[in-house]
Every structure is written in structure tokens, then in C-alpha cells.
Amino acid sequence: MARVYRISEFAERIGRSASTVRRWEAEGRIAARRTSTGQRYFDESDVLAVLAPGFARDDRKVIVYCRVSSAGQREDLASQRAAMEMFCLARGLAVDEWVSEIGGGMDLLRPKLIDIMSRVKAGQVSTLVVAHEDRLARFGFDYLAHEAEAAGCEVLVANQESLSPQEEMVADLLAIVHTFSYRLDGLHRYAKSMKTDDLIGR
Template sequence: MVARGLAGVEFVEEVGGDLKFKRKKFLVLMDSIGCGEVKVLILAHRDRLTRFGFDRFKHYALSNGCEILVLNQERLSPEQEMVQDLMTITHCFSARLDGLKNYRKRLDEALKENEPSCT
């Protein structure tokens, strides 16, 4: 980092679905870029920040004076990218279905607990 003249480097990590927009640290990053507070954004991998729409994000960053530096430039074939995207979407919706099942189960339990008894 020092070789490029980068000082005041801040590392930001966020565990979360890259399909979700409402990620706290991601939104703070977007706001900081929009205010011109971030001059260089260094990413380990291109698809870790956004699964879809990276080019749109890059345009936003560049138009706000933020350079994007991607360390791992590995490129997949279009077929490999499509398979990874499909697997990501499938995983995301599968997790949502599991969440709905748990929600319904808790709701049913709560309703049974609050049922008036006929004694």
C-alpha cells in the first residue's frame, strides 16, 4: 500500500449476502464515496462487493472521484460466471424459505399458546 502512496488505509469487512442492498457497511461506503471521502477502494475480488451490477458501482465510484483497485483479477468464463450466479441466487432464496418456515413455526406456536381454552 505504501508503494502506491496510500496512507490512512481502513479495512472494512462485512459478512452478508452480496445480493442484499441493505448492508450497513456497504451503505456507509456508498455514502462515503458519494461525499468524495474515499479516493481509492481496494477489493480482494471483484464480485465480493456486489454480485451483480459491479460495472454500475464502478461507474458511481469513478464519477465521485474514487478509483477502484481489484487485487485478484481472475476471470471466469461466461458459463462459470452464470453457474456461480445461479448458485448464489439459489442459496439466497433457499435461506429465505428456511427463514419463512421458522417464522411460520414460531407464529403457529405463539397462536396456540394464546388460544382461549374452553374449560
Template sequence: MEKRYKPGEFALKINRSVGTLRLWDRSGKLPAKRLPSGQRYYTEEDLNKALRLDRPLIKKKIIVYTRVSSPKQKQDLIRQSEAMEQFCLARGYIIDEVIEEIGGGLNYTRPQFLRLMKMIENREVKILVIAFKDRLCRFGFEYFEYFLTTHEGKLVIANAQTLSPQQELIEDLMAVIHSFSSRLYGLRKYKKEISKIISEPEPTEIR
């Protein structure tokens, strides 16, 4: 059975007064439902509608995101942005903002990447355009795409592999290998220490 809210309960839910609800009911802004006895009540559908009434209008944007790994690739970043602008122009997209970033694809705390995630969370992004998947992130791309689509956004990938430098991929793979190697070394060292402790004779208790 659908949950019903009495006017007092509903007013608390949306942080408004019962008087405001009566005003909205009379004006038709948010009509209350009524029982045969005439008593007013509200439903979950009314709750969602009321919350939308208070939500400020947000202009949804078409965003281009471009990235390179190091400052040495600054010219590559410029070319990547220009190529994406041409890509959008050919498809009739009017770009609201181009977000450029220098940082590794394995770094998920990049400032502009986090700003983009916040914009998506706030449902500010209508279309996100990238040259290739790895411009956004090396791993977990499917989750990012899911996050965008569930926040009313659309992802457009140009699939311009020439704008995804092979050297970057090699560097990222080397970083992954180094990370796992360090962990493996740490585990081996830890294993040796454990073995040493186990092999040591127990101290003789003196009575």
C-alpha cells in the same frame, strides 16, 4: 451566453452578504468581474469557486473492503483482509481503513456497504481496493464503478479469485432462482384466480 449574477443575486446563491462579497473582491479571495460601466457581476465559474471556498477540506482515504456471506466464513474474512493488506503494501498504498462485512452479495442494504456508499458520495474515498468484483456486489458492478469514478475515486481490483468462494456464488444463484420461482408461482396462482373469476357466470339480476 454565460449567465451573469448581480452581487445581490450571487450573495443569495452562496448564502453570504453583499458586504462579504465586497471584502472578498478587495482581498482577492473572489474578485468580481466588471462591466465597462464599473458594475460588478459574477459568473457560474465564480459560483463554483465560491462554493468550493466553503467546502471543508476532506482527507481522501485509501479503503480496503472485504466481505464474506456468513459468520461461518469468519476465518476467510480475516485471510481476505490480510491478503488485501499485502496487496496494498506491495503497491505502496498506505491503507486508512479496512472495512470488513458479513453479508450476502445480493443484499444491497448491508450496513458497511451503505456506509461505504456514503463515504464515496461525500468524496472521501481516493482508492477503493477489493479482492474481486463479487466482494462488492453480485450484480450492477458497472454502476458502482461509475458512481465511484464520478465522485473522484479510483477502484483497484486484485482479481484474487481464490478469495471469492465458489460456495457463495452457488448460494447466491440459488437465492436468485428461489426468488424467481416464488414470483412465477405467485403469477400462476394469480392467473388461476383471474381465470376462475372470468369463467364464473354473471349473477342473474332479479327485477
């Protein structure tokens, strides 16, 4: 009996995401078969058709984004990329572009991240791959993922926490404490100033 694939299995077989397969079907590039109960499936002939040289491929890019916080972590960056190469190879995911950046996870204005998100919103990226959520952003990952998905881009997380250095989290938490301490100090000085103004006004 011929091998049949559900959408997720078919996507893995051809090295694309399930969302890409669904979009191709909606655009008429491929046509799913259906069982007697109405369930969609694909078979090996569909796999061969997609992998054939003449198939009208998605011209949007698959991008892998790797990040560390400091220049002193360049070895960690190299390890992160090597691990992601293995991850993408295991999934049969064809990567078009590798992006590496040095910058804090709290900073959402990192130049390369901004460039990627601009291209995502412009519909130029089909899949954005990261090792762990905090490689994209320490806070705000859900929002970035939502914006990407709204633009038809899948954010694929390998979920390799070992590639998220613990010292980065400590540094980010200290930065948060410092920021709030500075703001609290400013509020205290503001409150003291207001009380002085009130006394002078009397």
C-alpha cells in the same frame, strides 16, 4: 540519466492511483513535466516532493473493503484481509481504513457498504480497494464502480478470485432460482384467479 516516470509509474512509486495523480495535477498540487513531443512525465525530484512531510496531501481516504457471506467464513475473512494487506503493501498503497463485513453479495443494502458508498458520493474516499468484484457486489459492480468514479473515487480490484468462495456463488444462484420460482408460482396463482373471475363474470 535521471529516472523518469509515466503517470502510472509515478502513481505506483508514491503509493497512489493514477486518477489521484491526475486530479492533483488538475488542482495544481503537482506539475507534470513534458517531453519535446508533449508527453507528460515525472522524475525522482517529484517523487521526493510528494513524499516530503510538508506536501499538501489528499485528505480523502483509501479504504479496503473485505466481505464474506456468513459468520462461518470468519477464517476466510481473515485470509482475505491478510491477502489484501500484502497486495496494498506490494503496490505501496497507504490504507487509511479497513472495513470487514459479513453479508450476502446479492444484498446491496449491507450497512457498511451503504456507509462507504455514501462517503464515496460525498467525496470523502479517494480509492476503494476490493479483492474481487463480487466482494463488493455479486451483480451491479459496474454500476457501483461508475458511481464511485463519477465522484472521483477509483475502485481498485486486486482480482484475486481465490478469495471469492465458490460456495457463496452456489448459494447466491440458489437464492436467484428460489426468488424466480416464488414469483412464477405467484404469477400462476394470479393467472388462475383471473380465469376464475372471468368465469364468474360470465
